[in-house]
Every structure is written in C-alpha cells, then in structure tokens.
Amino acid sequence: MFSKSAWLHLRIPFSYYLMPVYLFSLAVSDNVNTSNAIIVFIALHIFLYPASNGFNSYFDKDEDSIGGLKNPPKVSKGLYYLALVFDLIALLLVSFDFWVLLMFLIYGLVSKAYSHPYIRIKKYPFGSWFIAGLFQGFFTFLMVYLGLNGIRPEELLKQDILIPALLTSLMLWGSYPMTQIYQHDEDSRRGDNTLSLKLGILGTFHFTMILFSLTTVLFGLYFIEHYNLNIASLYVLAMSPVVGFFFYWYIKARKNKDVVNFEYTMRLNAISATCLNLFFIILYLN
Template structure:
C-alpha cells in the first residue's frame, strides 16, 4: 500500500491539470435551471479530483512517456503503483456518482472510453481522426451532459432539449478545435510508439491552421448561441474575455513560423492556461448573471 503513495504515482495523476477541463463543468453549471449546491460540489469533486486524474494516470501508465506530457514537463518513470492508484480513483468517482443512476452510468462509460484510448489492445490514440473525434466528443458534449445531469440530479429524458443539445455540441466543437494543439509538441514521442495523431498528420503549421479554423467556427457558434438564448451584451462580454486567447495564439503562431521549435511544451501549456482561465471566468459570470 505504501507504494500507492509514491511521489511518481501522484505526479502522474496530474490533478492540477483538471483546471484546463473546468470550463465544461462551469458551462453546464451556468445553463442549469435546478442547481443543487451539494450535487454541484459532488460532481465537481467526482470529475476534477478523481475521474480526470484517474484517466491521466491510466494513460500515463500505458504511454510511459519520456518527454513532456500535459501538466508535466519532466514526467518521472511510471510503475505498477500508478495503475492501481488510477483504478482506486476510478472507483471513488463511481461511488461519488452513485446518487444518480444516469450520472453513474455516464461516469462508467467515460472511464471505459478513456481506458480504450491508451490500452495497448485497443489504443484509440493511434487512429488520428478517430481519437480526435472521440476525445472531443467525450471531453466535450458527453461531459457537458454528464455534468448537467449530476448538477441537476436529472434523468436521461431531461437532456432532450434543443438549447441544451446545442450547448453540448458547441462544447465538443470547442474541444475539437483545441485538441490537436495539445499534441503539437509530442510528434516525435508519439511517432516512436506508432501513435499517428491528427496533429502529426497536419504538421506543426497545419495544426495551427486547423485549430484557427475550427476555433473560429466554434466562436461563431457561441456568438449565435449567446445572442439567441441570452442577449447581445453577453456576446460582447464573451468576445472581450476571449481576446487574450486570440492575441496569444497569434503571437505564438507568428513566432513558430520563424522557428518551428517554438511549438513546444511551454507555449502549449501557456495557451491552454490562458484559454481555460478566460473560459472559466466567462462561465462563472454567466452563472451569476
């Protein structure tokens, strides 16, 4: 049992990295009409403290990366204690989710898909388009609906709502736009294992162009959504809050055009942090207004 508390195992859970996925939860919270503070807290802890770290740890165990990974610039070597710690975190997430059957089933499905992403017998990660679509769908629309169900203690039928489904789709579109950027500094590491990611297929500059295109489409979608279901002032606030993301992305793109080595871990993490921070602030505003 002592080995389960090794520094290496806990580092690979990358709990602080959950901050980057927080916008999905906050968006679901913002559009919720029957919020239970207790349920919202349980859902937050279930997702960000246990489910996401369990997925991180499980993926790290099978990837055995030697180079930088999301949230860890210099990852330590993995051992079997990480595998069991990740499973324990998965189990705790399931126990926390047991207050709502639909939420529990969705937590279980998310955990299974995240394992299929990296397990050597399935390894969805090696399929560029498939892994991109699945990661964007499950970390986006699926998690948005999952969080909404848990926060509102709702049943499966409650998600058959046009406004809610549009919001869920936009969440995935946002993730489909940003996901290849998280792979841009791992081309060499991924190709060694035979994982031909979408970013690898697109190339470094191609990844920038693809992300700019899909991010632009998702931004237009959010502008339409907030204008349709909220008001014009919400649109302007959304665009203003997202301005730092566009500024930093443009700066990094121009820097990378001059030197492809600028497409590295540090710049990727800065963009992710700026983007998550801006979105978190906006969805908190949306919740209170």
C-alpha cells in the same frame, strides 16, 4: 503506499484546463442542487480526470513532456492501481444517481481505451480526435447537467441542452490538436499517428484557426439567441487574450519551430482555460 511518481502522473492540477465544460453546464442549468454540484465537481476534477491521466500515463510510458508534467518520472505498477482507486472513488461519489454513475463509468472506460494497447484509440488520428472531443465535451456536459439538475435522462434531449453540449465539443475539436503539437517526435516513435502529427505543425495551427473561428461565431449566435448581445460581446472579449497569444505564437512558430514546445502549449492552455472559466462563472452569476 503509492510512490510520489504515481501521484505526479495523476496530474490533478491539469483538471483546471478541463473545468470550462463543467462551468458551462453549471451556467446554463436551471435547477442546480448545490450538494450535487459540489459532489460532481469533486468526483470529476479530483478523481475521474486524474484517474484517466494516470491510467493513460501508465500505458503510454512517456519519456518527454506531457500535459501538465514537463519531466514525467518513470511509471510503476502502483500508478495503475492508484488510477483504479481514483476511478472507484469517483463512482462511489456519484452513486446518488444511477444514470450519472453509468455515465461516469462509460467515460472512464472510453478514456482507458484511448491508451490501452488492446484498443489504443490514440493511434487513429481522426478517430481519437473525434472521440476525445465528443466525450470530454458533449458527453461530459450532459453528464454534469444530469448530476447538477437531478432530471431524467430523456430530458437531456431538449434543444436548449443539446446545443450548448455540442458547442463544447466543437470548442474541444478545435483546440485538441494543439495539445499534441509538441509531441510529434514521441508520438512518431510510439506509432501514434495523432491528428496533429498528420497535419504538421503549421497545419495544426491552421486547423485550429478555422475551427476556433467557427466556434466563436456559433457561440456568439448562441449567446445572442439565449441571452443578449452584451453576453455575446463579453464572450468575444474574454476570448481576445487567447486569440492574441495564439497569433503571437503562430508568428514565432513560422520563423522558429523550436518555440513549438511544452512551455508555449501549456501557456496557451492556461490562458484559454482561465478566460473561459472566468466567463462561464460570470455567466452563471448573471
């Protein structure tokens, strides 16, 4: 019914890079309902995220590499409908809770506004950066927490929940421009003045350095306050491969801009996601 190219544009494996937000929310949850945790995970990573990928790909019509897809095939109308089907399945899966359903719906609408030509948040450098980090971090963290714990929405306003939710957005605000760093040519052609394009290649590296350093300090303080020094130290240790590869890439990029490409970006994403996923799993088991 749907072409192979449509399924490829959903980029389901790319959800792995977004998994740390779910795992962090799971790790700090107090009363996890196991069946709800499984349903929310599937609805988010197998259906909602891919639906957003597919919808945005349909309107972007990228010709160069995009996140998780080095050589994107031409898009068809089938991709548009497939993305809507995945959206609908995600909503049906979380219909066990009205507020979770509403938050899934809001996330889906915001993600569509990112690339839809009538709104196209993506063309606003600071607006797209802020909104993407807010909804993929803070909003998603709360959405997942609500689904896992079966609490009332007003209970999300507790400091113990809001602080880690904000930390996830800070983490994404730091890393988000790096996901755009190899797309400057295509973004320029399309008129999308992304934050990375505005900062330039080295400016993007420097921006990420500053925010990543701030994020590390604040995460460390959070873990010391709510857990112990050992957990904070483990977090720093878990992030060391990310820092190592980042500076290795930065040094190479100063000498040769050709290394600012899809392969290096995906490698940084993979290392970062793997380190964070493993750390948050350990935190949950702890």
